[in-house]
Amino acid sequence: MSKEQILSSDGIPLEQSLKKAERKNKLKAVLLVAPLFLFLLIIYVFPIGDMLFRSVDDRMITKMLPNTFKAMEKWDGRDLPDEPVYKAIYDDLKYLKENKTYGKIIARLNYEKSGFSSLIKKTVRKLNKVEEGNYKEQFIKIHKRWGQPEYLVALRNAAPNWSYAKYLKGIDMKFDQDKNITLVEEDRRIYKILWFRTVNVAFWVTVFCFILAYPISHLLATLPMKYSNLLMICVLLPFWTSLLVRTSSWMVLLQQQGPINDLIVWLGLATDDNRPELMYNVIGTFVAMTQILLPFMVLPLYSVMKTISPSLMRAGKSLGGTPLVSFVKIYFPLTIPGIGAGCLLVFILAIGYYITPALVGGASGSLISNTIAYHMKSSLDWAFASALGTMLLIGVLAIYWVYNKLVGIDNIKLG
């Protein structure tokens, strides 16, 4: 027996008609999201991809020394290479000298091995005097480093189009001459300290925010509406105020002749001519970031505590629990979702903070973001800035993923 088909009013089977309507609704929803999605894809996701690409892109030098790298393919890398390699170097350098573009390779090669700067500069200067034939001998005469295999090995090491050397640099490692990965010299290990400091600051700012936010969120959630609304302004006004305004108020407070130092002197904790440095170090970064990020901890905690019925605590008490026991066993477990949301949010925001550490942090309080900005704007090592950015991005996205799993991104509360 075949099932009797239900028909809709225009004679099409109901099942088909429903599916058609579903498809139409789906298409409508997709079309509504599409403009923002595409906009973001073009102006945001694609540029971030481009940044990843830049961090491993090492094609510039390959393009500038094409003959050299081609001639070096046959070289075993132990003894000095033969004549064709030196001829190729001569050809490339001559071309670069004519176009006046050799400056670019100097920086790149000097990064591979220090000493290339004077080597290339001297060679280029004397290039006109080089006669045809027997280039190897003439080159070694111009600069003795052309006779040292390690320089030619370093030159060859610059050949690949793609390199993750910038990432190694970001964790204080490098390739040595035999292409092994080693730690850089003891006194040059600065990035591990920087990463550690960044995570450390973000962690402690999160902890401080939590300690300060938990009691006041509880107070806000349990007070009668008319008082809590008033107190909520203390949380929301800083939240809505310009970050630079808040940072500048901390600069006023923490400066050497500022009110906090005045208070310390007045209390007799320090003498007037020996005021403590509160700013331009890691203390300033801690204090200012905690105050600035505190609302981001209070708001999720508050919205969770608001939903906890006060009768639960009363029930705990009536069953013989002391307030402490009722709190630990009943109230605290119920607030864990809010704690997770607040802590992850504050940690994510703190780990990428730039403005506040740059203004109140000084040298010992600057974080990874400040280093990225330095390499973008001052040293112009964009590939390295991109590599550091990518490493930070991966960390943040990992926490974001956890946040999304635990809290759900659509549960973010604003104001």
Added chain:
Amino acid sequence: MALPNHTPLNYRIWHYTYLTFCGLVFFFLIAPLFVILPLSFNAEQYIHFSAKMLALDPEGFSLRWYEDMIFGTKNPWGLATKNSLIIAFFATIGSTILGTVAALGLSSRHMPYKAAIMALLISPMIVPLIISGTAIFFFMAKVGLAATHTGIVLSHIILGTPFVVITVTATLSGFDHSVTRAAASLGSNPVNTFMKITLPLIMPGVISGALFAFVTSFDEVVVVLFLAGLENTTIPIQMWVGLREQLSPTIMAVATCLIVMSTLILVSAELLRRRSERLRGINR
């Protein structure tokens, strides 16, 4: 919160310790903002409370830094304010339209891969600004939009949309879809239904999202630092430059104006939130 008379002493102590701690935290949150206010009226050139100010002597106060802010020679604040307002205006419009439309789609139960797409659309809010700034700078330089208003507006639209998406989706979560179906059954076309039924109902969410987008753009400094040329300077950029050189009372005057502005925005956002809760029938 008064305690009942029979409360034992140790709870009493605990309770007042708790209230004192909360009071200190609220003080910590709000007090730094009020340090700026009196200093902006300082008659002297230094950023500290002079003896005359502490004695509340009228001679210790003046409006000279406000005058300097508005009429001062070679003062950048006029151009910066103009640029900030233009950029924030267009960025707000862009974010609000794109974000609201996307939120409508995301709230539909027919939307495929909802969670993943939502996570992507919110990501500009989570990704550190320094990374967004770096990436957007490379892109804008490539397409020739670095150091233009257009480039800055486009990047601020990106940074503002997550807020609009979040607030409008939240408003739509309490939205009764039968009203749009009722409109459709009465012969209204989808555009008309949206303009006359849906939009007025979700308006509080849209406006509060727009406020967030406006503040985000108006306050944003990291991306602008990468993108702006001399012609595109904004208020945050000028503050940043000023703060890096030295704390000047003029900056305190500007900061005071910004605090007044944020207070106004806070009040309107609060009123909107309450109106929205009332409309959605949430009574707490």
